[in-house]
Amino acid sequence: MSAAQVDRLLYLIAHAPAEPQDWFVVAPSPQPVMPLRPTTWTEFQRDQYAEYDEGEYEFDELDPVVAEYVLARKAAQAAREAWALDCKRQRAIQWPRAWAEAVLSTLAQGTSGDVQTLDLVGWCNHLESFIGPGAMSGLRDSFAAGRSPGGAAP
Structure with a gap:
């Protein structure tokens, strides 16, 4: 990649729209799974967890099985927040x-791969039809003056 192409790439990176468009998707790692409440709990344990969740119990008052689940759930929630x-x-x-x-x-597709031969002022005008009037004015002015965005000749 030539210096002028890198210059254009960096300029475009700096002037990308703030909100990603619908076609852009990040493929993150799988979302952490929240632990399911055990089906083997007694009625007392289910009630105790529900009351703990409502603030009626302190952690150190919980049945050990319920306390273990509470800790696992808090760890999973923290992992999900970090993932998000x-x-x-x-x-x-x-x-x-x-x-x-x-x-x-x-x-490049429109110019058989040769970005150097583009009508860059026309290209800026075309982009503004998608991202809004005036959005490309600085880049268009640079190209119209015969400079790349960094100041070198294109």
């Missing part, structure tokens, strides 16, 4: 590059 946060992070990190590569790939 990781999904958000991956989406925030992966989305801009995926968008930039999709734009460059689309452009």
